[in-house]
Amino acid sequence: MLQIGNGKDIVTAIGEIESLEQADALLREKLDTDTQTKMDKIRTPDVRIKIANAIAMCRPQSVFINSGNIADRQYICELSLKNGEEKKLAMSRHTIHYDLKEEQGRIVDRTFYIANPSEQISSLANKIERDQALADIREKMAGIMEGRHMMIGFYVRGPIGARVSNPALEITSSAYVMHSADLLYRHCLEDFDKEVMRAGHFYANVHSQGLNRSEDLPNARVYMDRSHRTTYSVNCTYAGNTLLMKKGNHRFSVDKAIYENRGAELSEHMFITGIKGPGGRVTWCAGAAPSGCGKTTTAMAGDLFVGDDLAQMWINDHGEVCCVNPECGIFGIVEDVNWEGDPKLMERLRKEGTEVIWSNVLVDADLVPHWAGNGEQHPAKGFNFQGDWHEGMTDDTGRSIPLSHPNARCTLVSRALANYSSEAENSRGVVTRIITYSGRDSDTMPPVWVAQNPERGVAIGACIVSAATATEVGASGVKRAPWANAPFIPGALADYMDAQFKFFGNPKIATDKQPVMAGLNYFLTEEARGGSSKKLLGEKRDVRVWLAWLERRVHGEVGAIDTPIGLLPLYEDLKTLFTDIIQKDYPRPLYDQQFSLYVDNILARIELQADAYGKETNVPPKLFEVLAAQKQGLLNLKQVYGAVVTPAQLIEANARK
Numbered sequence: 001m002l003q004i005g006n007g008k009d010i011v012t013a014i015g016e017i018e019s020l021e022q023a024d025a026l027l028r029e030k031l032d033t034d035t036q037t038k039m040d041k042i043r044t045p046d047v048r049i050k051i052a053n054a055i056a057m058c059r060p061q062s063v064f065i066n067s068g069n070i071a072d073r074q075y076i077c078e079l080s081l082k083n084g085e086e087k088k089l090a091m092s093r094h095t096i097h098y099d100l101k102e103e104q105g106r107i108v109d110r111t112f113y114i115a116n117p118s119e120q121i122s123s124l125a126n127k128i129e130r131d132q133a134l135a136d137i138r139e140k141m142a143g144i145m146e147g148r149h150m151m152i153g154f155y156v157r158g159p160i161g162a163r164v165s166n167p168a169l170e171i172t173s174s175a176y177v178m179h180s181a182d183l184l185y186r187h188c189l190e191d192f193d194k195e196v197m198r199a200g201h202f203y204a205n206v207h208s209q210g211l212n213r214s215e216d217l218p219n220a221r222v223y224m225d226r227s228h229r230t231t232y233s234v235n236c237t238y239a240g241n242t243l244l245m246k247k248g249n250h251r252f253s254v255d256k257a258i259y260e261n262r263g264a265e266l267s268e269h270m271f272i273t274g275i276k277g278p279g280g281r282v283t284w285c286a287g288a289a290p291s292g293c294g295k296t297t298t299a300m301a302g303d304l305f306v307g308d309d310l311a312q313m314w315i316n317d318h319g320e321v322c323c324v325n326p327e328c329g330i331f332g333i334v335e336d337v338n339w340e341g342d343p344k345l346m347e348r349l350r351k352e353g354t355e356v357i358w359s360n361v362l363v364d365a366d367l368v369p370h371w372a373g374n375g376e377q378h379p380a381k382g383f384n385f386q387g388d389w390h391e392g393m394t395d396d397t398g399r400s401i402p403l404s405h406p407n408a409r410c411t412l413v414s415r416a417l418a419n420y421s422s423e424a425e426n427s428r429g430v431v432t433r434i435i436t437y438s439g440r441d442s443d444t445m446p447p448v449w450v451a452q453n454p455e456r457g458v459a460i461g462a463c464i465v466s467a468a469t470a471t472e473v474g475a476s477g478v479k480r481a482p483w484a485n486a487p488f489i490p491g492a493l494a495d496y497m498d499a500q501f502k503f504f505g506n507p508k509i510a511t512d513k514q515p516v517m518a519g520l521n522y523f524l525t526e527e528a529r530g531g532s533s534k535k536l537l538g539e540k541r542d543v544r545v546w547l548a549w550l551e552r553r554v555h556g557e558v559g560a561i562d563t564p565i566g567l568l569p570l571y572e573d574l575k576t577l578f579t580d581i582i583q584k585d586y587p588r589p590l591y592d593q594q595f596s597l598y599v600d601n602i603l604a605r606i607e608l609q610a611d612a613y614g615k616e617t618n619v620p621p622k623l624f625e626v627l628a629a630q631k632q633g634l635l636n637l638k639q640v641y642g643a644v645v646t647p648a649q650l651i652e653a654n655a656r657k
Helices: 010-015 022-032 033-039 047-056 069-082 130-139 176-186 192-199 213-217 249-258 296-302 343-350 454-464 492-503 540-554 571-582 589-594 599-614 621-641 647-657
Strands: 062-066 093-095 111-115 125-127 149-157 165-171 205-209 220-223 232-233 267-269 272-278 282-288 304-307 310-317 321-325 329-333 358-359 381-384 387-390 409-413 430-438 448-450 466-469 478-481 518-519 561-563 564-566
Touching: 010 047, 010 130, 010 232, 022 033, 022 047, 022 205, 033 062, 047 149, 047 165, 047 192, 047 205, 062 069, 069 093, 069 176, 093 111, 111 130, 125 130, 125 561, 130 220, 130 232, 130 540, 149 176, 149 192, 165 176, 165 192, 165 249, 165 321, 176 329, 176 358, 176 409, 205 249, 220 249, 232 249, 249 267, 267 492, 272 296, 272 310, 272 430, 272 540, 282 296, 296 304, 296 329, 296 540, 358 561, 381 599, 430 454, 430 540, 448 540, 454 492, 454 518, 478 599, 518 540, 540 571, 571 589, 589 647, 599 621, 621 647
Parallel strands: 062 149, 093 358, 111 125, 111 220, 165 205, 205 232, 282 430, 430 518
Antiparallel strands: 149 165, 220 232, 267 310, 272 282, 272 304, 310 321, 321 430, 329 409, 358 409, 381 387, 448 518, 448 564, 466 478, 561 564
16 A cells, blocks of 8 residues: 555655744845745745755755746746757747657656565556655655755646646756746646645645766666655656656555555546537547547547646546546657647747747758658758757667657647647536547557447556657567556556456446547557558548547447447448548548458457466456456357458347347
8 A cells, every 4th residue: 555644745745844943044144135035925834844954965056936927937047058958949939858879768767666575566667665765765855856956846737726737846857847837737837826725735746857867877767656655857858757746646646546446436548538428519528548549630520629648637526527637738659640640739930929939859050950751842951859860860870870860759738629628627527428549559459349248447547558659768579558547546556457347337427428549549559450561551630530439439329339349330330430520532442441340459458468467466257357358259250250340240240139
């Protein structure tokens, strides 16, 4: 179990400030008059003590509180430019930030959970005992900001007043990190005390990039102290390692859902988007996918945008599943973002009017950014994530250096998007009727399928498998990605899975409000379905059709084929939707390729999951029951129809029952 408040708070142990009186004395000493005036808006003792200890530990030359007003935001932008953390681009309010070439993703090998004795940590994560973490943080962070400027921001992860929103402190010496926070999160200096009182806690994040040198990266660390809901990050600049209100605090929210509100709340790695159906109705969808696997594309494929990465979920008093986005901006991968597949996002990236921070893309001589897969003509030379670049350039091993890094990003506010929904700021959340799970799966599952019941829906999430992406340094191959949330589950996977079963099986969910739970797969290849090409069996814009089919399924307007893995669409329904939604022909042979069951591939996937989960302790038996039933059903089909079962044969098999 999670032990909140257990063990010494590390920043307190190093800063040695135990009381409010000590904290106030240090704040009076270190803050100038204007900063003290801002700080005096915060009266919660624990918050003041935490900030004072961060100052005492890091020993900055000066402290600035970012209130979120126009003047403070402008100051942060100018400071980032002055420090060389960002540079101006040709388009107004566009800047470029480059991380160290060796730090282009999450440093998972140097990311640790701080554990108390006997405290269980996820088998998929790294842990460090509290005493060892204290010694390492003291060595690496004590005095890390000497001669530097400390910036402090007061934010809330979610709409102010929402039941599942979490207040958070961002403390950093990087103006780029603070600038990113300004675009991605809601300032709440004036309401911070009230939000802490409502939530009963706050998150704290302490970061310094140090000297920002490649030789310091072996000493880069990210530590997450679950007991005291505080993260520490040092010697790194990539936002996924430094802006710990994002995935660091997401981990704390996962803990809160599992160990404090099990069955009533979830914290998920999901987009939130609204899909318009017949008559102008809107059906809200939340969907999980590992980073780099299409969450932003799917979110933008909807008609009303709320979020592209994270979702806080709960059951309201009316028996409805509701979601809010803890963020109010996008930190999105730009590779393959283009006018054909992502027109709404491209409008913001290629036309004046939106503030954008670019990272790790190519910049040409005219200070225009370029990235792989944008569908535009790109220059023969420029400057990118590794330095000066030219067409055909290779690294020391002879490998081609791409135009932009596969994990290159753009950061901008959500409200800039044409399909942005004001419901994103509704503290009541959006009533969510569709839940999807997906990954980079080239050869096994069909483009869309629906679970017959909530238990089978949870199993879809538990069994995501995905090709590794560039979001994690050193990642390669194909691996399991449970719920697309596994890197952010601090405790035992069994506890997380139990929370999923309890949430979606909660009798408080009204029968007519139970979400449709589905799998999505955009990455099926021609090669896997009898062809010779590795080309995708479909295209980006097809996503809108799969979502439209799920929207109609919620309202009982389309039929389905019952199969051992779930419910599959009927051809005629999809053909109509392809015509109506994206004005595209959808031939029957393509449908058969996409929706035939390749039984041996699916059986191998089931065996993979059953074996892996069998090595975990206390996994709910429901999962193994679902997998066993799916396996037997597939074996029965194979005995009659062989290793490939077409939709027509599936219909025939159902008729025989």
